Amino acid sequence: MAYPALLIVHIATGIAGLLLGPLAMRQDTRRFASAERSTGVLSAWYRAATLLVCLSAAGLVIERRTDLWWLVPVSALTYGLVMLAKVSASRRHRGWTHGYVHGQGGSYIALVTALIVVALVVNGPMTGPVELVPWLAPTAIGTVLIEVWRRRLIAALPTALATAQ
Template sequence: MIRTSLLTIHILSGATGMLLGAFVMWRDSRLLRGGPVRTVSGRVYLVAVLVVCLSAAVLCAWFRHDLWWLVPVAAASYALAWLGRHAAAHRFRHWSHAYVHGQGGSYIALTTALIVVALTVDGPVGGAWQLLPWLLPTAIGTPLLEVWRRRLIPAAVAPVVRAPTRARR
């Protein structure tokens, strides 16, 4: 009963993160042009990733001790999501690197987890091929994140050109 409830929470929060992640990154790309971003959807994404990570840690601790090494991976995934949201809200030096690789890295982690579970845990992929679901999301996603970051920077940091104002007499 407890395991089923935890799995349900884990799956629902993971699905929420997967659905919201792409939307949040797309929306933030538009909003970041105007300054720091603090959105409800971004906060919901961050909470979804936190719940996924916490439920994964509890599931590992109680039911799958052999997967203990996923707990630090889950913590790093949440840290990436937090870094992305923090960078979008505060715009510190090199914020675009932190935002894109934090937000995008956490989404890659969610994608990797989904693909690994779907293909390797009682799935059709076995043997040496089981390594591919772990590596492909990062190998494909990281270059895409860098392209996104390079497109985001000119749009987000371009100076606002204003028409000259006349002095009043």
């Protein structure tokens, strides 16, 4: 009985997270460039969507797929990345852009990886060694994009904030 509800919540919040992620990152970049010290409303919604998708993933594993138990700590780490981004942006410690960008970007990579793996490996046509491609490609591509974004963010920051890098 709980499985259909968990699955609906998981799919809906996963879609919300995938849609909100890039919008939140763009909004925050603009806010930081104008000397704002906190993340925006879209980031708050992105954090909420990520929390719900991670909790529902854990529930789905417990309910139906105990063989995927290792996804529960992955879910916790994914949400931890979102919180790293929030805390880094608000506290502005030395190197805060690393924490913010890698936290926000890393959590988004996890969402993209989950979508691709479910579509191509779990419920899809890929089998054998080629299954590693959907697991690794989002990280390989996303890591480069994260670093490009971080450098652009630093360049866009007001001088006082940029010196705290």
